[in-house]
Amino acid sequence: MSARKKTLLKVIVLGDLGVGKTSLMQQFVNKKFSHQYKATIGADFLTKDLTIDNKTVSLQIWDTAGQERFQSLGVAFYRGADCCVLCYDVTNEKSLNNLSSWKDEFLVQSNVSNPQDFPFIIIGNKIDVDESKKIPSLQKKLLNITNNQLGGLNYPLFETSAKDSINVETAFENVARMALQQEELNGASRNDMNDDYHDAINIHLENDNSGCAC
Amino acid sequence: MPRSDLFPELAVKSQSKPIHALRSKDGYSSSQEINGLVSDNLHNSSDAQIAKLVNLKFNSNAFALIRQLSQDLSAKETELILLREEKSRRENELLRLCNEFGNLSYVEVDRRLNALKPEKNVHKVVSAMVLDAMAISDSQGSNERLPKDVQRPKPQSRNKRTALRRTQQPFHKEEKSASTQNRKSLAEATDIRSSVGLPVSPNLHDTQNPKEEPIWPRWLHWLNQSEESVDLPNKSTDIQNKSSIENSRNKSVVELESMGDSFSPILTSTIFDADKFGFVNDKPLQNLKCKTSSLQDMPSPVESPVSISKSATEINLTLANVENSESGKALTTLALSQSLDKLKLLNEQYLATSEMHLKQWDILMRQAQTSGSPKSDQDVSLGTFGLKAQNLKKQGSSLRKMFGHEDELSDDSKSFKFLQRLIYESGIPPKHRNYLWFELSGAKNRAIAGEYQRLLANSQGTSDPTLIESIDQIKLDLHRTLPSNIYFNNQKTNGPGPQFAALKNILMAFAAYEPNIGYCQGMNKLLGNVMLGVNESHSHGGSKVSEENLFWLYVSIVEDILPCYSELNFFHPKAMMLLREDSLILRQYLNKLMPQLGKHLESLGVELELVVISWWIGVFTEAVSSIDLWLKLLDGLLIADNPRIKFHAYTLAAFYFYQRALCGFKERDSIYGFINLLKTGNGPNIKSNEFMSIAASFEKQIHTIELKSPS
Numbered sequence: 064m065s066a067r068k069k070t071l072l073k074v075i076v077l078g079d080l081g082v083g084k085t086s087l088m089q090q091f092v093n094k095k096f097s098h099q100y101k102a103t104i105g106a107d108f109l110t111k112d113l114t115i116d117n118k119t120v121s122l123q124i125w126d127t128a129g130q131e132r133f134q135s136l137g138v139a140f141y142r143g144a145d146c147c148v149l150c151y152d153v154t155n156e157k158s159l160n161n162l163s164s165w166k167d168e169f170l171v172q173s174n175v176s177n178p179q180d181f182p183f184i185i186i187g188n189k190i191d192v193d194e195s196k197k198i199p200s201l202q203k204k205l206l207n208i209t210n211n212q213l214g215g216l217n218y219p220l221f222e223t224s225a226k227d228s229i230n231v232e233t234a235f236e237n238v239a240r241m242a243l244q245q246e247e248l249n250g251a252s253r254n255d256m257n258d259d260y261h262d263a264i265n266i267h268l269e270n271d272n273s274g275c276a277c
Numbered sequence: 278m279p280r281s282d283l284f285p286e287l288a289v290k291s292q293s294k295p296i297h298a299l300r301s302k303d304g305y306s307s308s309q310e311i312n313g314l315v316s317d318n319l320h321n322s323s324d325a326q327i328a329k330l331v332n333l334k335f336n337s338n339a340f341a342l343i344r345q346l347s348q349d350l351s352a353k354e355t356e357l358i359l360l361r362e363e364k365s366r367r368e369n370e371l372l373r374l375c376n377e378f379g380n381l382s383y384v385e386v387d388r389r390l391n392a393l394k395p396e397k398n399v400h401k402v403v404s405a406m407v408l409d410a411m412a413i414s415d416s417q418g419s420n421e422r423l424p425k426d427v428q429r430p431k432p433q434s435r436n437k438r439t440a441l442r443r444t445q446q447p448f449h450k451e452e453k454s455a456s457t458q459n460r461k462s463l464a465e466a467t468d469i470r471s472s473v474g475l476p477v478s479p480n481l482h483d484t485q486n487p488k489e490e491p492i493w494p495r496w497l498h499w500l501n502q503s504e505e506s507v508d509l510p511n512k513s514t515d516i517q518n519k520s521s522i523e524n525s526r527n528k529s530v531v532e533l534e535s536m537g538d539s540f541s542p543i544l545t546s547t548i549f550d551a552d553k554f555g556f557v558n559d560k561p562l563q564n565l566k567c568k569t570s571s572l573q574d575m576p577s578p579v580e581s582p583v584s585i586s587k588s589a590t591e592i593n594l595t596l597a598n599v600e601n602s603e604s605g606k607a608l609t610t611l612a613l614s615q616s617l618d619k620l621k622l623l624n625e626q627y628l629a630t631s632e633m634h635l636k637q638w639d640i641l642m643r644q645a646q647t648s649g650s651p652k653s654d655q656d657v658s659l660g661t662f663g664l665k666a667q668n669l670k671k672q673g674s675s676l677r678k679m680f681g682h683e684d685e686l687s688d689d690s691k692s693f694k695f696l697q698r699l700i701y702e703s704g705i706p707p708k709h710r711n712y713l714w715f716e717l718s719g720a721k722n723r724a725i726a727g728e729y730q731r732l733l734a735n736s737q738g739t740s741d742p743t744l745i746e747s748i749d750q751i752k753l754d755l756h757r758t759l760p761s762n763i764y765f766n767n768q769k770t771n772g773p774g775p776q777f778a779a780l781k782n783i784l785m786a787f788a789a790y791e792p793n794i795g796y797c798q799g800m801n802k803l804l805g806n807v808m809l810g811v812n813e814s815h816s817h818g819g820s821k822v823s824e825e826n827l828f829w830l831y832v833s834i835v836e837d838i839l840p841c842y843s844e845l846n847f848f849h850p851k852a853m854m855l856l857r858e859d860s861l862i863l864r865q866y867l868n869k870l871m872p873q874l875g876k877h878l879e880s881l882g883v884e885l886e887l888v889v890i891s892w893w894i895g896v897f898t899e900a901v902s903s904i905d906l907w908l909k910l911l912d913g914l915l916i917a918d919n920p921r922i923k924f925h926a927y928t929l930a931a932f933y934f935y936q937r938a939l940c941g942f943k944e945r946d947s948i949y950g951f952i953n954l955l956k957t958g959n960g961p962n963i964k965s966n967e968f969m970s971i972a973a974s975f976e977k978q979i980h981t982i983e984l985k986s987p988s
């Protein structure tokens with residue numbers, strides 16, 4: 064079956080509550096924006112096929128819940144990710160400041176083999192809003208954060224509007240490209256996604272049980 | 278005169294008279310003969326079938342058919358008028374007598390009548406009816422004609438009922454049920470018959486002998502008789518009601534919606550095209566669904582007696598879907614019978630069972646309220662039911678007696694079982710919901726006067742960073758709570774709906790009340806649904822619940838009803854990890870009880886924990902699509918012995934009903950697609966009582982397994 068041969072790429076979308084993760088995904092996958100999306104509990108999952116450099120890939124995008132207390136659930140699905148999207152809301156400074164903690168959390172729980180060059184991408188959403196509502200001197204703060212908190216690594220950065228469909232497509236094409244690279248990098252070591260999942264589950268379940276002492 | 282004598286006598290009197298009157302003239306026996314043939318479902322027949330009918334029965338004269346139809350219509354119309362007259366006459370007479378001889382208020386009359394001992398084998402009769410009906414609908418092809426002289430119940434018999442209800446004088450509620458209850462002393466058969474709104478035949482008991490037409494069970498004969506017994510004195514009663522017949526299918530829908538006494542959708546139907554809970558059809562979300570084709574192998578309902586009575590909306594939806602929704606077609610036709618004929622039967626039975634349940638509820642409530650009032654029972658000062666439902670089970674608790682059903686259920690544990698059984702069988706009916714929720718949750722005892730206002734004021738002007746954070750999060754979630762519901766989001770103006778402010782206030786006050794718990798996503802959904810339930814109850818004549826009381830109800834549900842994990846509140850940030858551990862236990866249960874599904878999900882690499890946890894955190898709002906069912910799940914939680922196990926049981930039951938669909942998916946994406954579909958409220962319909970009984974059986978099974986803590 065040709066469908067089976069498609070490269071599966073797993074993408075995790077993280078960021079504070081209400082930054083627009085669900086809206087971004089809906090815009091990318093279903094090409095629409097609605098004010099009627101509900102807050103995400105736990106995680107949602109969407110798939111989209113696209114062609115990157117003549118290669119058909121299937122993007123599995125995990126839309127996570129932004130509330131901090133749900134972070135501990137991340138272990139259940141961060142594993143095997145090929146790319147992680149860190150989102151903030153250009154009107155919400157706190158969401159910007161939290162980018163690094165999302166990144167750290169992801170690295171801790173996903174246990175990726177190459178934390179130093181694991182592909183992250185940063186999305187600042189809601190650029191459609193009035194200039195006056197945006198975080199004052201955003202660029203400076205952003206630079207400060209990437210340099211001091213995100214390890215000075217040059218993560219690609221996109222400013223988007225899920226509402227007006229600005230830059231969303233471009234951003235996710237980049238996501239797919241980066242994920243594909245990551246996948247090819249790791250490709251040799253895992254032939255079958257499903258097997259990988261199983262291992263992942265078993266391993267982190269054990270970890271967790273010992274890790275939680277609360 | 279002793280009052281107890283008054284009623285049976287009255288009942289008999291008022292019963293026999295009208296029927297004689299109705300039967301006295303019989304000028305239309307010939308038309309009566311084909312009556313059923315013509316009006317019954319002709320609109321569903323193909324042109325060819327109608328042509329055949331015209332050929333065979335009307336000598337190829339289509340005008341004769343039209344004439345016959347018209348005659349049938351006017352006959353029905355006359356029947357309605359007579360019944361209406363009779364009904365109101367009897368009602369007035371009964372009340373007059375009660376006033377005159379018994380010096381009884383309407384409330385008392387109602388209570389007396391309800392106190393009459395219900396027949397013990399009501400259940401037997403009903404299940405026999407149900408079984409019969411199932412057998413029939415299975416053995417009969419959907420479009421098959423019935424034997425000539427054995428008519429099936431017609432849609433009109435339901436309309437008759439609607440008409441009766443509509444024309445009732447605007448008495449108090451009590452009066453109305455007084456008049457419907459006055460046949461209580463007769464056999465249960467009579468009871469059921471009257472409960473489906475049909476006149477009671479005086480020689481009803483004669484018809485019970487078994488030498489009837491074999492295919493049709495006797496209860497159908499009772500139904501038929503009423504139609505035959507109607508005379509047609511006035512041919513000139515014209516077809517005023519053409520449109521009502523044209524709409525007859527819609528009508529039955531309307532009627533189901535108006536099952537409650539005084540349901541008047543405040544916002545719902547007038548301004549928007551919304552359903553009874555205020556949901557506006559949100560098309561965009563429906564498109565998010567996974568491939569519908571795979572949904573076609575939804576589990577077909579277990580053909581058991583319980584499967585008959587279903588929530589009103591389920592029938593509604595089915596009718597609506599069958600008629601106009603493409604996507605719905607695939608989903609619902611499987612869950613229900615294929616033909617409208619069968620639907621009509623089910624409809625009748627639904628009415629019968631739900632009326633029976635309603636009566637039982639009325640009995641229970643009256644009992645509880647009388648014995649619970651401080652006047653009659655000194656040591657009760659806590660309110661009617663007192664603390665939580667759990668208290669009812671405590672030995673020697675005076676509260677428990679309130680559930681007693683005097684003679685039959687004098688035993689305390691039995692009386693609690695009575696409540697439990699009613700809740701499992703039918704859920705709390707809307708009109709009693711607000712009262713019972715408030716009582717059973719323990720909200721009544723939690724409420725502290727003035728506290729809510731204080732909390733609200735605190736939360737509004739706070740400088741506490743944790744509280745501010747909670748409030749920020751609440752604000753982000755408010756407009757993402759039930760966005761397709763007009764109570765929360767006014768689609769016309771794109772502004773807040775009438776209950777938006779209450780939602781916000783209560784969530785904020787709670788964050789101030791329990792800063793350690795604060796706000797957790799999922800709370801908004803829980804509260805939103807609770808509010809919908811309260812709305813519905815209110816529109817059915819249930820007690821009014823102030824925002825303050827709603828707050829205490831919510832507090833009680835969150836703190837006393839939802840499971841606790843290691844003494845941490847369900848929504849406590851640290852409980853999340855424990856919930857996760859519990860979800861691992863659920864996986865074990867699933868593998869044990871539904872091994873096939875367990876294996877299937879595992880082989881596709883589905884993250885079961887995620888699915889389960891999002892169901893739990895949203896208190897099942899994302900697990901079941903119908904609000905009606907959800908409300909019953911909450912009812913069940915209120916009286917749960919162990920809420921944590923109840924959560925497992927509900928989860929397993931949900932998987933049970935989705936099992937066929939889930940096992941049909943060969944890819945993980947489709948599974949997640951299906952799970953997402955549930956979140957948007959577009960999942961398959963599940964019959965409430967089936968769900969509850971499946972959940973109960975799972976609960977029993979897992980009860981025997983020791984829950985081991987995974988650390």
Ligand SMILES: Nc1nc2c(ncn2[C@@H]2O[C@H](COP(=O)(O)OP(=O)(O)OP(=O)(O)O)[C@@H](O)[C@H]2O)c(=O)[nH]1
Pocket residue numbers: 078079080081082083084085086087097098100101102103104127128129130188189190191192223224225226227756757
């Ligand atoms: N103006 C504007 N509003 C947006 C945009 N994207 C999302 N929103 C709004 O922001 C709010 C939150 O959007 P969601 O997509 O639900 O946010 P989320 O990140 O998924 O939130 P959680 O699921 O709670 O973690 C919604 O009211 C959206 O309508 C955007 O590009 N522009």
Ligand SMILES: [Mg+2]
Pocket residue numbers: 084085086101102103126127128129
């Ligand atoms: Mg979201």
